[in-house]
Amino acid sequence: xxxxxxxxxxxxxxxxxxxxxxxxxxxxxxxxxxxxxxxxxxxxxxxxxxxxxxxxxxxxxxxxxxxxxxxxxxxxxxxxxxxxxxxxxxxxxxxxxxxxxxxxxxxxxxxxxxxxxxxxxxxxxxxxxxxxxxxxxxxxxxxxxxxxxxxxxxxxxxxxxxxxxxxxxxxxxxxxxxxxxxxxxxxxxxxxxxxxxxxxxxxxxxxxxxxxxxxxxxxxxxxxxxxxxxxxxxxxxxxxxxxxxxxxxxxxxxxxxxxxxxxxxxxxxxxxxxxxxxxxxxxxxxxxxxxxxxxxxxxxxxxxxxxxxxxxxxxxxxxxxxxxxxxxxxxxxxxxxxxxxxxxxxxxxxxxxxxxxxxxxxxxxxxxxxxxxxxxxxxxxxxxxxxxxxxxxxxxxxxxxxxxxxxxxxxxxxxxxxxxxxxxxxxxxxxxxxxxxxxxxxxxxxxxxxxxxxxxxxxxxxxxxxxxxxxxxxxxxxxxxxxxxxxxxxxxxxxxxxxxxxxxxxxxxxxxxxxxxxxxxxxxxxxxxxxxxxxxxxxxxxxxxxxxxxxxxxxxxxxxxxxxxxxxxxxxxxxxxxxxxxxxxxxxxxxxxxxxxxxxxxx
Amino acid sequence: xxxxxxxxxxxxxxxxxxxxxxxxxxxxxxxxxxxxxxxxxxxxxxxxxxxxxxxxxxxxxxxxxxxxxxxxxxxxxxxxxxxxxxxxxxxxxxxxxxxxxxxxxxxxxxxxxxxxxxxxxxxxxxxxxxxxxxxxxxxxxxxxxxxxxxxxxxxxxxxxxxxxxxxxxxxxxxxxxxxxxxxxxxxxxxxxxxxxxxxxxxxxxxxxxxxxxxxxxxxxxxxxxxxxxxx
Numbered sequence: 001x002x003x004x005x006x007x008x009x010x011x012x013x014x015x016x017x018x019x020x021x022x023x024x025x026x027x028x029x030x031x032x033x034x035x036x037x038x039x040x041x042x043x044x045x046x047x048x049x050x051x052x053x054x055x056x057x058x059x060x061x062x063x064x065x066x067x068x069x070x071x072x073x074x075x076x077x078x079x080x081x082x083x084x085x086x087x088x089x090x091x092x093x094x095x096x097x098x099x100x101x102x103x104x105x106x107x108x109x110x111x112x113x114x115x116x117x118x119x120x121x122x123x124x125x126x127x128x129x130x131x132x133x134x135x136x137x138x139x140x141x142x143x144x145x146x147x148x149x150x151x152x153x154x155x156x157x158x159x160x161x162x163x164x165x166x167x168x169x170x171x172x173x174x175x176x177x178x179x180x181x182x183x184x185x186x187x188x189x190x191x192x193x194x195x196x197x198x199x200x201x202x203x204x205x206x207x208x209x210x211x212x213x214x215x216x217x218x219x220x221x222x223x224x225x226x227x228x229x230x231x232x233x234x235x236x237x238x239x240x241x242x243x244x245x246x247x248x249x250x251x252x253x254x255x256x257x258x259x260x261x262x263x264x265x266x267x268x269x270x271x272x273x274x275x276x277x278x279x280x281x282x283x284x285x286x287x288x289x290x291x292x293x294x295x296x297x298x299x300x301x302x303x304x305x306x307x308x309x310x311x312x313x314x315x316x317x318x319x320x321x322x323x324x325x326x327x328x329x330x331x332x333x334x335x336x337x338x339x340x341x342x343x344x345x346x347x348x349x350x351x352x353x354x355x356x357x358x359x360x361x362x363x364x365x366x367x368x369x370x371x372x373x374x375x376x377x378x379x380x381x382x383x384x385x386x387x388x389x390x391x392x393x394x395x396x397x398x399x400x401x402x403x404x405x406x407x408x409x410x411x412x413x414x415x416x417x418x419x420x421x422x423x424x425x426x427x428x429x430x431x432x433x434x435x436x437x438x439x440x441x442x443x444x445x446x447x448x449x450x451x452x453x454x455x456x457x458x459x460x461x462x463x464x465x466x467x468x469x470x471x472x473x474x475x476x477x478x479x480x481x482x483x484x485x486x487x488x489x490x491x492x493x494x495x496x497x498x499x500x501x502x503x504x505x506x507x508x509x510x511x512x513x514x515x516x517x518x519x520x521x522x523x524x525x526x527x528x529x530x531x532x533x534x535x536x537x538x539x540x541x542x543x544x545x546x547x548x549x550x551x552x553x554x555x556x557x558x559x560x561x562x563x564x565x566x567x568x569x570x571x572x573x574x575x576x577x578x579x580x581x582x583x584x585x586x587x588x589x590x591x592x593x594x595x596x597x598x599x600x601x602x603x
Numbered sequence: 604x605x606x607x608x609x610x611x612x613x614x615x616x617x618x619x620x621x622x623x624x625x626x627x628x629x630x631x632x633x634x635x636x637x638x639x640x641x642x643x644x645x646x647x648x649x650x651x652x653x654x655x656x657x658x659x660x661x662x663x664x665x666x667x668x669x670x671x672x673x674x675x676x677x678x679x680x681x682x683x684x685x686x687x688x689x690x691x692x693x694x695x696x697x698x699x700x701x702x703x704x705x706x707x708x709x710x711x712x713x714x715x716x717x718x719x720x721x722x723x724x725x726x727x728x729x730x731x732x733x734x735x736x737x738x739x740x741x742x743x744x745x746x747x748x749x750x751x752x753x754x755x756x757x758x759x760x761x762x763x764x765x766x767x768x769x770x771x772x773x774x775x776x777x778x779x780x781x782x783x784x785x786x787x788x789x790x791x792x793x794x795x796x797x798x799x800x801x802x803x804x805x806x807x808x809x810x811x812x813x814x815x816x817x818x819x820x821x822x823x824x825x826x827x828x829x830x831x832x833x834x
Contacts, residue, residue, distance in 0.1 A: 457717065461714050464714050468690055468691075471690075472691075477660070478691060481666035482667070486693075486695035489695065489821070492747075493694065493744070493747040498754075
């Protein structure tokens with residue numbers, strides 16, 4: 001698995017540290033500038049206004065950068081940072097300069113639209129349902145038709161507002177195009193738009209509440225703080241608008257607009273709390289999952305665990321084969337279902353390669369990143385377990401192989417002892433006896449004794465012969481003196497079958513490698529003589545191409561490699577494995593046999 | 604004049620035995636015996652041997668010191684012959700000994716030692732520039748070579764096969780004639796026929812043909828009918 005368990009193939013990347021630093025500095029700068037603008041504007045309560053502006057700009061940028069850095073909801077974070085920038089423009093409303101003020105007031109209208117988008121798109125940063133998109137479209141429509149055009153038709157913007165505390169002595173509208181304001185602007189448009197705006201806000205809140213009602217436990221926890229602050233803000237806005245219309249005291253208005261403005265950073269805190277709760281809940285789930293995984297063993301139980309963690313009993317798991325294609329928990333091929341209203345498949349990536357997939361209820365679509373985290377965690381665990389099992393079985397195989405090699409060595413020693421006894425000792429004993437007899441014969445019939453002694457010479461020659469071939473069988477000096485090619489050629493000479501030896505580039509190697517290759521070839525050669533009646537020729541090929549390779553081919557009857565290997569073949573495999581190589585036996589009935597060994601020789 | 608012989612053999616028993624065996628011959632003069640190659644080389648200038656009789660297997664590596672000694676002397680003392688005594692009947696050792704030329708070189712199996720006559724004859728042949736290869740090795744090679752139906756030796760008559768074996772042992776035409784009871788002319792005819800049939804190009808000179816013949820016999824590559832290098 002990759003270096004981090006939570007994959008990022010589906011999300012935009014998290015912000016890098018230098019950019020983070022730059023944006024933080026920019027945010028602080030913007031907050032500072034807004035405060036200064038407010039102080040220079042000389043509006044009523046300018047100090048508290050300046051403080052409010054600074055907070056209103058700093059908060060969304062700070063929370064947005066946090067989300068962007070944390071990564072899971074980076075997209076939402078980016079939008080929030082952008083919103084902070086837009087709210088800076090709106091904060092220009094506290095300026096006494098006509099143009100700046102006007103820019104600020106118009107920008108202030110986008111605040112609502114932006115905030116509605118943020119609320120609807122929390123926490124993923126995308127509008128996923130048609131209803132959400134329609135609500136947002138409605139808000140856009142209201143602003144586009146009833147707010148923006150009036151920028152060119154009105155003398156003065158409605159006061160006071162969130163970002164401008166002036167009541168009666170506000171700067172004039174710099175974008176006024178008409179000579180005078182038509183009466184229906186203030187009489188019809190403004191009340192209409194205030195009403196519609198409130199309705200849209202209310203609809204958003206209702207939508208959010210509905211979303212919570214049908215959401216999973218995780219999403220309920222995440223969305224609840226946002227809903228709370230959204231409700232507070234909507235009430236605050238409605239009250240402010242109402243009070244403004246009712247024409248109450250300036251001081252009362254000042255308080256209500258201040259509270260409304262502070263609801264903006266409060267909403268950002270709401271987002272932050274929601275994100276933090278998401279993280280905590282996810283972490284708790286993953287911890288519980290870890291405990292569960294440690295206890296369980298089979299793939300069925302793993303699926304159950306994931307289903308419980310995601311609270312979706314219909315969860316199915318799929319693994320990606322390296323050679324391509326999905327398989328289910330039993331290893332049978334399957335295909336991921338296309339995205340539908342009922343089911344979705346969330347794919348878990350590792351460095352852009354698919355690794356696994358979780359097929360789940362479409363209702364969980366809001367928490368894709370959580371599903372990815374859970375899936376990645378479970379599969380990492382699985383991976384580890386598989387690796388551990390493989391190591392275990394390799395160790396077992398190693399132990400068994402070593403035991404076999406030792407047993408084979410003991411067997412060899414016994415054989416040598418036997419051969420020395422039968423061939424060497426017995427012959428010498430017989431010789432001794434005949435010498436004794438010859439000595440006796442010496443006294444009786446020296447001529448006969450002479451020929452007896454002569455025959456004893458032949459006996460000694462035979463014993464020498466036998467001892468010599470015994471020694472060569474134990475270890476051929478030729479191998480150490482001249483290397484594999486010569487040693488194998490000589491072994492080929494002694495085979496009863498015509499044997500051809502081809503050598504291509506093989507020369508000298510460490511003695512354990514030469515020994516292993518030599519004895520394997522010799523054994524293979526002997527096998528042909530013993531078990532392949534009807535074989536006409538044997539070919540031995542030695543080559544070096546990175547690895548040392550030997551191949552002993554015969555044109556005999558062949559055998560089925562699926563049959564259990566005889567002790568000799570197992571022995572050969574062990575020998576080659578002990579020097580880090582591999583032995584392959586290719587044969588099929590009627591097609592001859594090839595024993596192929598490959599030993600890595602480095603450099 | 605007696606042939607100056609130096610012995611190299613690390614086993615004391617065998618060394619002494621050899622010394623005794625050879626000392627009795629009037630045609631040989633054993634001037635020195637050594638237990639290892641280094642001490643032999645140290646004194647070789649002083650000893651000025653005509654033939655060195657050496658074991659193949661000597662300290663320090665106990666593999667093929669004898670052959671390496673022969674190679675070394677080919678450069679430094681080309682007029683000195685070397686007879687290697689060995690317990691290995693494996694052809695690659697013989698070919699290694701003859702790699703830089705087969706004249707003044709002999710390879711005998713240790714079991715030949717007891718036969719004083721053969722040993723002295725071998726030393727004599729080598730001293731005069733010839734080669735001696737133990738018949739047992741030739742036998743191994745010829746047997747292996749003639750094992751198959753497609754053996755290149757099938758083209759030879761039985762007599763020619765006998766002559767081939769004698770050639771491989773290093774014998775001159777005269778020696779072959781004596782050994783097989785033939786006339787020298789007959790031997791020459793057989794030799795030419797053999798060389799032509801086997802496709803052995805190159806020198807018919809006695810010392811050179813040993814190597815060519817042995818290499819031919821030892822060749823286990825698929826294209827066994829290819830001509831070997833003339834040397």
